[in-house]
Each structure stands twice: as C-alpha cells, then as structure tokens.
Amino acid sequence: MVETVAPAASLADKIEWLIHHSWPDDLPPAGTNIEIARAISGRTGEDMSSTTVWKLRTGRQDNPQFKTLTALATFFGVPIGYFGFAEEASSIDEDLTFKVLLRKLRSGEIKPEVLRALVDLSPKSRWLMDELILAAAAADRRAED
Incomplete structure (x- = not known):
C-alpha cells in the first residue's frame, strides 16, 4: 500500500513524498540535495540551488x-x-497514489495476482489485510526515523 500525504501536510512533507514516490523513472534515483537540484534545474530550465532544496525539504x-x-x-x-x-x-493526492500504484504494478514491485486476490477476499479478511498493511507501513516509517 502506498503511503499518502494528508492535504494539510506541510510543504516539506509533500516535497519529501514526491521525491520518494514520484521521482521520474528516466532519471537516476534521487540522491543528495545537490543531485536533486541539478535534476530539477536540468529538466525544467529553472535555476534551483541545493540550498533551496534543503530548505524546502527541512x-x-x-x-x-x-x-x-x-x-x-x-x-x-x-x-x-x-x-x-x-x-x-x-x-491530487488520490490521483498521485493511483499513479504510484500503477507504476509499481508495471515494474513488478507489486504483483497483479496479489491485488486480484485482495479483491476476491471477504470483507472481513480484506479488513484484516488492510490493518496488517497499515501496521507494516507504520513500522517502516518508525524504522526510518
């Protein structure tokens, strides 16, 4: 399940979410603030410094x-x-979550047969899987901090 960002989230949270979940596929993975600024400047033509990226992310x-x-x-x-x-x-957040899910399905990170199986579960079993996935996501976030 893809973690979403609440609409009232801070600008920093939204930018972090985009970096981790919506980084362009045709670019090397996001790295340092210098690399992120260089990628944004190169793709958009707008000069952006690594300091600006750092300030926005923090x-x-x-x-x-x-x-x-x-x-x-x-x-x-x-x-x-x-x-x-x-x-x-x-x-917009709902649309982004859907796009990230599609990207992960296409890349094989999420197996289509798993989603089909989830859809076929009874409501009670699906609720149980939802809770398990949300608990795992929360544990991952705590491990990252």
Whole structure:
C-alpha cells in the first residue's frame, strides 16, 4: 500500500513524498540535495540551488517563490495546486497514489495476482489485510526515523 500525504501536510512533507514516490523513472534515483537540484534545474530550465532544496525539504522555507513551485510541479508532473489548497490537494493526492500504484504494478514491485486476490477476499479478511498493511507501513516509517 502506498503511503499518502494528508492535504494539510506541510510543504516539506509533500516535497519529501514526491521525491520518494514520484521521482521520474528516466532519471537516476534521487540522491543528495545537490543531485536533486541539478535534476530539477536540468529538466525544467529553472535555476534551483541545493540550498533551496534543503530548505524546502527541512521546512526552513515554507513560502517559496511561485517559479520554484512551478518548477517542482513541472518536474514531478503534478498540478501546482498540490502544494496549496487542501480540497484540491486531496483530489491530487488520490490521483498521485493511483499513479504510484500503477507504476509499481508495471515494474513488478507489486504483483497483479496479489491485488486480484485482495479483491476476491471477504470483507472481513480484506479488513484484516488492510490493518496488517497499515501496521507494516507504520513500522517502516518508525524504522526510518
């Protein structure tokens, strides 16, 4: 199951989510802030420094220039509203989660037969699997901290 970001999440949380879940497939995996800034600048033509990336990722800058948000939206392929209004961000977050799920299905990270089996479970068994997956995701997040 793909972890989602609450619409009211901080800008830093949203950017981290995009880096970890929506990094372009045709680029090497996200690395340092320098590499991330270079990738964004290279793809969008908008000059972005590693310091800006660091400030955005750590929450030290929570009101960036419009051109910075535009570059981020362009790079990650999200509407600029993802970074703003809660109602619009909620809908966008659902779309992003679906896109990440499709990407993982296509790459083989998630087996299609597992999803089919999940759909075929009884409601009680499906609820149990939901709880197990959410508990595993929470444990992974705690392990990362």
